Amino acid sequence: MKKVITILISFFLLSCQGQKKEEEKNSKKETSVSEVSSKTDNTKNLIPLSKISCNQESTETTNYNLNCKKFTISNTLIDGSDQNRYELITFVFNDIEKAIIRKINNEDLETSSPMVYFSNTSKNYIIFFPINGENHFGWKLYLYKNKVLYPLGQRVMYWKPDYEETNINYSDILNVFESEDKVLVEIPSKYIIKDDNDYKNYPNYLDGKYYEDKDKSYYEFSTSKIEYYRKYKNGLFEGDYNKMINNKIIDLIK
Template sequence: MMKPFLISLPLIFFSCLYKQKEKSVNKETSVSEVSSKADNTKNLIPLSKISCNQESTETTNYSLNCKNFTISNTLIDGSDQNRYELITFVFDDIEKAIIRKINNEDLETSSPIVYFSNTSKNYIIFFPVNGENHFGWKLYLYKNKVLYPIGQRVMYWKPDYEESNINYSDILTVFETEDKILVEIPNKYIIKNDNDYKNYPNYLDGKYYEKKDKSYYEFPTSKIEYYKKYKNGLFEGDYNKMINNKIIDLIK
């Protein structure tokens, strides 16, 4: 069972190179978690949740009919003996896809929750992570006809909620600023700082803040790539862009 890992940077290095670090984050590692006493929750714009009709109720496959597009997924056993998940978005004018290499991957997700920004006109696609006592998400931004993976997170239910049928969309609020996406969660549901389980840096993206009884997880959107590759050999991102730029070969 995976638990989040708190990545720390040496104090001297952090103080000297903070600005440079903000501008150039290694794509193969996660952003360091930072707790802050400053109020980073001002001037947030809440995103609207889009209604989508679930056309398939299978455990591993889903098909959603949303306003302006559809979303469906397929699990693929490739000819290279690897396993992949292909998540397809069909718009009126373009078809896009997310590809994930899922070998030895225990961050399985279920059908996404879709949010829309009335300000930027972008979509945020929130993929809930499945788990018995852990939960979390993979977060994507659809902007200018490109799908960007902007962060993933794993946390843990408090014991009172481990076996409850809580709907993610009922307890979460997603906000945006000019260059960030924030996910808000009531503190009562989660264990925020669990130090018993470590060494999983790939699953702890974003910065963490608290305000009153809420936790906020912040993900920058100003300088993002259309794909991520991790040290454990997994990857995910915009399938079309990855193929066109020869990041990966066509999955067969």
């Protein structure tokens, strides 16, 4: 009789454990589906930004001078008196002159002449600086809003081997969108290696939320609670030069 009772108790316990595991499994499934659906929702109701046509007056790789319809953009590399290197990127509008300052030295990522996008909804500009590289690519992203330049973030990825040697133009493969309080960069997933672990130890080179929807990859950057400058752990910084000086964040670069 005791053996029968023992067997019944063991069977009951095993049944409970099996039910618990099944519930946990179902719970994980529900969580996974919920995460995917919420990510997919982020790619709905996106407003495409218009790419502005600009004429490039200089063909040099390190220096450029862009003539756009309502403003010009040019850059200058500076060796400061403090033995640091800086890049000053100047925007000249009809009513105001603004500048981005970057402390670059040897650890920062070099960028080429920017692409400019305009929102017909918010009337803001998004400035997209392509990152130079042989097997990696990416960008530094800025928002020009209410006469202030805000660094939204930067991102580095690797080309898939099939596309490393091709002359792919950024503007041919990407789209830029806005939605409420964020900006999204869309790229076909076929071009990129998703896990860019070689850059995981670098200073904030993987900004922006990442998710996929169908055959597209999306990088989302918040436009709320943003600052006009950023400082990194390795001493580099970038941001609105005028506001940084006026607020004594940095001294005038000489």
